[in-house]
Amino acid sequence: MAVDFSHTYAVIMAGGGGTRLWPVSRKERPKQLLPLLGQETLFQSTVRRLEVLFPPGRIIVVTVEEQALEMRQQAPEIPDENYLIEPAPRGTAAAVGLAATVLQKRDPHASMAVLPSDHFIRNVDLFHYLLKAAFEVAGDGYLVTLGITPTAPSTAFGYIQQGRPVDGDYKYPVYTVVRFKEKPDEQAAQQLLRTGDHSWNSGMFIWRADTILDEIDKQMPQLSGELKVIGQAWGTSKQKEVLNERWQALKNETVDYGIMEQAERVAVLPAGGLGWSDVGLWSSLFEVLLPDMDGNIATNSSLHLAHDTHNTLVYAGSTGRLIVTIGVDDMVIVDTGDALLVCKSDQAQKVKEVVEHLKKHRQEKYL
Amino acid sequence: MAVDFSHTYAVIMAGGGGTRLWPVSRKERPKQLLPLLGQETLFQSTVRRLEVLFPPGRIIVVTVEEQALEMRQQAPEIPDENYLIEPAPRGTAAAVGLAATVLQKRDPHASMAVLPSDHFIRNVDLFHYLLKAAFEVAGDGYLVTLGITPTAPSTAFGYIQQGRPVDGDYKYPVYTVVRFKEKPDEQAAQQLLRTGDHSWNSGMFIWRADTILDEIDKQMPQLSGELKVIGQAWGTSKQKEVLNERWQALKNETVDYGIMEQAERVAVLPAGGLGWSDVGLWSSLFEVLLPDMDGNIATNSSLHLAHDTHNTLVYAGSTGRLIVTIGVDDMVIVDTGDALLVCKSDQAQKVKEVVEHLKKHRQEKYL
Numbered sequence: 203m204a205v206d207f208s209h210t211y212a213v214i215m216a217g218g219g220g221t222r223l224w225p226v227s228r229k230e231r232p233k234q235l236l237p238l239l240g241q242e243t244l245f246q247s248t249v250r251r252l253e254v255l256f257p258p259g260r261i262i263v264v265t266v267e268e269q270a271l272e273m274r275q276q277a278p279e280i281p282d283e284n285y286l287i288e289p290a291p292r293g294t295a296a297a298v299g300l301a302a303t304v305l306q307k308r309d310p311h312a313s314m315a316v317l318p319s320d321h322f323i324r325n326v327d328l329f330h331y332l333l334k335a336a337f338e339v340a341g342d343g344y345l346v347t348l349g350i351t352p353t354a355p356s357t358a359f360g361y362i363q364q365g366r367p368v369d370g371d372y373k374y375p376v377y378t379v380v381r382f383k384e385k386p387d388e389q390a391a392q393q394l395l396r397t398g399d400h401s402w403n404s405g406m407f408i409w410r411a412d413t414i415l416d417e418i419d420k421q422m423p424q425l426s427g428e429l430k431v432i433g434q435a436w437g438t439s440k441q442k443e444v445l446n447e448r449w450q451a452l453k454n455e456t457v458d459y460g461i462m463e464q465a466e467r468v469a470v471l472p473a474g475g476l477g478w479s480d481v482g483l484w485s486s487l488f489e490v491l492l493p494d495m496d497g498n499i500a501t502n503s504s505l506h507l508a509h510d511t512h513n514t515l516v517y518a519g520s521t522g523r524l525i526v527t528i529g530v531d532d533m534v535i536v537d538t539g540d541a542l543l544v545c546k547s548d549q550a551q552k553v554k555e556v557v558e559h560l561k562k563h564r565q566e567k568y569l
Numbered sequence: 570m571a572v573d574f575s576h577t578y579a580v581i582m583a584g585g586g587g588t589r590l591w592p593v594s595r596k597e598r599p600k601q602l603l604p605l606l607g608q609e610t611l612f613q614s615t616v617r618r619l620e621v622l623f624p625p626g627r628i629i630v631v632t633v634e635e636q637a638l639e640m641r642q643q644a645p646e647i648p649d650e651n652y653l654i655e656p657a658p659r660g661t662a663a664a665v666g667l668a669a670t671v672l673q674k675r676d677p678h679a680s681m682a683v684l685p686s687d688h689f690i691r692n693v694d695l696f697h698y699l700l701k702a703a704f705e706v707a708g709d710g711y712l713v714t715l716g717i718t719p720t721a722p723s724t725a726f727g728y729i730q731q732g733r734p735v736d737g738d739y740k741y742p743v744y745t746v747v748r749f750k751e752k753p754d755e756q757a758a759q760q761l762l763r764t765g766d767h768s769w770n771s772g773m774f775i776w777r778a779d780t781i782l783d784e785i786d787k788q789m790p791q792l793s794g795e796l797k798v799i800g801q802a803w804g805t806s807k808q809k810e811v812l813n814e815r816w817q818a819l820k821n822e823t824v825d826y827g828i829m830e831q832a833e834r835v836a837v838l839p840a841g842g843l844g845w846s847d848v849g850l851w852s853s854l855f856e857v858l859l860p861d862m863d864g865n866i867a868t869n870s871s872l873h874l875a876h877d878t879h880n881t882l883v884y885a886g887s888t889g890r891l892i893v894t895i896g897v898d899d900m901v902i903v904d905t906g907d908a909l910l911v912c913k914s915d916q917a918q919k920v921k922e923v924v925e926h927l928k929k930h931r932q933e934k935y936l
Contacts, residue, residue: 225893507926509919523906524935526592526923529913533897539890542904544911546896552876556893559874568891 205337209311212252213301215405216245216265216273216319217291221557222483222550225541226519229569234320235272238481239490244320249277251326252317255333262286262305263319264297289445292452295460298407299418299425303433306411313340314414316407316457322490324477332473335374336408342370344469345417345462346408347379349401351474355391358482358551360384360403360458368469379468382458401472404480407457417465425452425460484534484543485550487515500525513547541568572704576678579619580668582772583612583632583640583686584658588924589850589917592908593886596936601687602639605848606857611687616644618693619684622700629653629672630686631664656812659819662827665774666785666792670800673778680707681781683774683824689857691844699840702741703775709737711836712784712829713775714746716768718841722758725849725918727751727770727825735836746835749825768839771847774824784832792819792827851901851910852917854882867892880914908935 220233227233234245242250252261258279264286265273274285286300298316305312315333323329336346349362364377382403386394394400419426428448435444462468479489491499497513500506506516511527518525519538527535534550536543545553560568587600594600601612609617619628625646631653632640641652653667665683672679682700690696703713716729731744749770753761761767786793795815802811829835846856858866864880867873873883878894885892886905894902901917903910912920927935 225891507923509923510916524592524908524932525911526908527911528919528923529916530900530911533911535909535911537909541891541893542902542909544892544894544897544900544902549877549896552895556874556876556895565891 205313205334205341206311207255207334207337209309209313210256210337211260211262211305211309211312211314212256213262213264213298213305213314213316214245214248214252214319215294215297215316216263216269217288217297218320220320222554223481224553224557225536225538225543225568226517230268232269232320233481235269235276238487239322243276244322244481245273246276248317248319248321249280251323251329253279254326255330259284262301262314264288264301265319266291289449291454292449293454293460294405294457295418295422295455296425296449296452298414298457299422299429300432302411302414302418303429304436306415307433307436310412312411313337314409314411316405316409318405318480320481321404322477322479322481324490325475328473328476332374332471332476333408335372335376336471338372339368339370339376339469339471340408340410340413343410343413344368344376344467345413345465346376346469346471347462348404348406348408349470349472350404350476350478351401351472352395355388355395356402357385357388357391359480361386361394361400362403362470363397364399364401364470364472374471376469376471379462379470382463401470403458404478405458407462413467414461417461421464422455422460425455428452483550484515484517484536484545484553485547487517487534488513488547515547572680572701572708573678574622574701574704576676576680577623577704578627578629578672578676578679578681579623580629580631580665580672580681580683581612581615581619581686582661582664582683583630583636584655584664585687587687589921590848591920591924592903592905592910592935593884597635599636599687600848602636602643605854606689610643611689611848612640613643615684615686615688616647618690618696620646621693622697626651629668629681631655631668632686633658656816658821659816660821660827661772661824662785662789662822663792663816663819665781665824666789666796667799669778669781669785670796671803673782674800674803677779679778680704681776681778683772683776685772685847687848688771689844689846689848691857692842695840695843699741699838699843700775702739702743703838705739706735706737706743706836706838707775707777707780710777710780711735711743711834712780712832713743713836713838714829715771715773715775716837716839717771717843717845718768718839719762722755722762723769724752724755724758726847728753728761728767729770729837730764731766731768731837731839741838743836743838746829746837749830768837770825771840771845772825774829780834781828784828788828788831789822792822795819850917851882851884851903851912851920852914854884854901855880855914858882882914 223233237243262284340346361383363380365380368376479486493499500516502518505518507526509528511530514530514533516525517536532547534545590600604610629651707713728750730747732747735743802808846853860866867883869885872885874893876895878897881897881900884903899914901912
C-alpha cells in the first residue's frame with residue numbers, strides 16, 4: 203500500500219537510565235543525554251537523524267520528568283506538547299501505548315516509528331530507506347520490526363527468528379516472524395549466528411497507531427482500558443491528573459514480551475550494513491568511533507600519550523588530565539572527575555555489576 | 570680493629586631527581602621527599618632508620634638548595650650545619666669528597682657510611698648489624714661497599730664481583746672486589762645470577778674519611794685540590810664563596826667509576842635478606858608494600874574497587890577519586906591530579922622514556 207508520509211511520526215523512547223557506561227553515565231546524566239561520541243549527545247544525533255524524514259512537529263519524545271527539561275534544551279525545535287512525560291517508568295508497552303493513544307487522537311491516520319534515543323547508526327541513508335519500506339509494510343496492518351543482521355555471536359541482544367517472506371510487492375525483503383528469543387548464552391549465540399535467519403532485536407518498531415492499539419486491546423486489556431481513559435482526558439484540563447492516576451496501576455511490561463511475541467501479523471525487515479550499535483558497553487565504542495593504526499581510540503588525543511598500546515579506548519572526561527599508557531592492550535580507560543575505570547574490553551559488561559555494588563554499599567555520590 | 574662508634578657518621582646522599590616514578594615524582598618533588606610508602610617520606614624513613622645508630626648531630630645530608638628547605642622541615646632534628654649544600658650537581662664523587670672534607674675537619678678520626686636517601690630496607694636490624702661490621706672493616710683502611718645478594722636477573726643495577734675473603738677476624742664475611750660491572754643486558758644478568766659471586770651495587774659505602782680523601786688524592790687530583798681549598802675556607806666567612814667558586818670547575822663523576830673501580834683496598838659485604846629495594850620503578854612497590862590475597866596493592870584501599878583484578882598496584886594520589894578495575898592483571902595505575910599512568914608492570918622502566926618525551930615536547934607542566 204502506498205504510504206502518505208504526512209501521517210508518519212517518529213516516537214523517540216528516552217526514559218532509560220543505563221548503568222553500563224558508568225562512570226560517565228550516572229543516574230542524573232543518563233547515556234542519551236551525554237555527548238559520548240563527539241559534540242552531540244546521543245539524543246541530539248537521534249533527533250537530527252530523524253529530522254531528515256520528519257519535521258519536528260511530527261517527532262514525539264516519550265520520557266520522564268527528570269530528563270524532559272534537559273531534552274527540551276538539547277532539541278528546542280521539538281514542540282513542547284510533543285514531549286510525553288511518563289509519571290513513572292512502566293516499561294515500553296505502556297510508553298508505546300501512550301504515544302499511540304495521543305497520536306491517534308491528533309491524527310486518526312497516524313503511523314509511527316518507535317525508536318530508541320541512544321543508539322548509533324553509521325549508514326543514515328540506508329536507515330531512512332528502511333524506515334520508508336517499513337512504513338509501507340505497516341500500512342498493511344503489520345507490526346514491523348527492524349532486525350539487525352548479527353555481526354558477532356552477541357549475548358547482549360534478544361534475537362528475532364524470521365520465517366517465510368511476507369506476500370506483497372515491497373521494495374525491501376520482509377519476513378514473517380517465527381519467534382522472539384531472549385538473550386542467549388554464548389553457545390546458543392554461536393549457533394544463532396550460523397543459522398542465517400536470526401537477527402538482533404534492535405527495539406525499533408514501525409506500525410499504524412490503530413494497529414498497535416488494537417493489539418494492546420487484545421493482549422493487554424488492562425493497559426488498553428487505562429489508555430482509553432487517558433485518551434479521553436488528553437487535551438483537557440484533567441490530562442495530567444488522569445494520566446498520573448491511571449499510570450500508577452499499570453504493570454511493568456515491554457513491547458516485545460507484552461505484545462510482539464503473541465501478535466499475529468508481525469513482520470521483520472532484516473537490516474545488514476546499517477553500522478548500527480546500541481552503544482551499550484564501553485567496548486562498543488570500538489564499533490562506533492574510528493580507531494587509529496594501533497587500534498586505539500582517544501576521545502581527546504592531545505591528552506593521550508600511548509606507548510606500546512593497542513586496541514585501547516581512552517575516554518578523557520572533562521578532567522583535562524594527561525593519560526599515559528604503557529604496554530596496555532585491549533583495555534578501556536574512562537577518566538572522570540570523581541571516578542576512574544580501567545577495564546579489560548571483553549569484560550565491559552561487568553561495569554553493571556560495579557554499579558550494583560556501589561548501590562548496595564550506598565555510595566550514592568558515585569551513582 | 571675495634572671501632573669507636575662515637576666517630577662514625579652517616580652521610581645521606583639526597584641530590585637526585587629521578588623520573589621513573591612519574592607522575593608522582595616531579596622535578597620539584599623528587600622521589601625521596603614523597604611519602605611513597607605510607608605516612609613518612611623515603612627521606613624521613615632513611616633518617617629514622619639511621620637514628621638508631623647515629624645521633625642527629627652525626628647525620629650529614631648532602632643535597633642541593635632546591636631540596637634543602639623541604640628536608641629541614643622533614644627532619645628538623647638534624648642540625649642546620651649538617652646540611653651540606655652542593656652549588657650544583659657534580660656527581661657522587663664530589664658530593665662524597667665534600668662530606669669527607671667537612672667531616673675530617675670536624676673530627677680527624679671520622680668514619681662515614683654513605684647512604685642513599687631514597688631506598689627501602691625491610692630488615693632494619695640486619696642493616697644495623699651490617700653497618701657495624703662494615704665500619705670494622707673500614708677501620709682497617711678498606712673502602713667497603715654493601716652488595717645486595719641478587720634475587721632476580723635485574724638489568725637495573727650495576728654488579729660487584731667478589732674475590733677471595735679478606736684476611737681479618739670480622740664478624741661477617743668480607744670479600745675483596747674483583748671488579749665493578751655496569752648494568753648488564755638480560756642475558757648477562759641471567760648468567761650473573763647463576764655465578765653466586767656477584768652482588769648488586771647498592772650505592773652504600775663505608776670508609777674512614779682519611780681513606781677516601783687519600784684515594785681521591787690519588788685518582789682524582791683535580792677534585793682533591795679543590796676540596797683542599799674548600800676545606801681550608803670551611804667554617805670561615807668565605808665558606809660559601811669558595812665552595813661556589815671551586816665547585817663550578819669540577820667534572821661530573823661517580824664514586825663507583827671515579828674512585829672504587831681503580832682503588833686497591835676495596836671490600837664488599839654481600840648482604841642477603843635485607844629486604845632492600847631502591848624503589849626505582851613503580852613495579853618495585855610490589856617488593857616493598859604487602860599485596861593482598863589477589864596480589865593487589867592499593868595505597869588507599871577504600872578508594873579501590875577491584876573486580877577480577879590481580880597483581881595490580883593502584884596508587885591513589887591526593888585526588889580522592891574512586892578507582893575501579895575490572896579484568897586487570899599485572900598493571901600499575903598511578904592517579905595524580907593532572908596526570909594518570911596506566912602501565913604494564915613489566916614495562917615500568919619505560920616511564921623514563923615518557924618523561925623524556927614530555928621534556929622533548931616541552932610539556933613543562935607535567936615534568
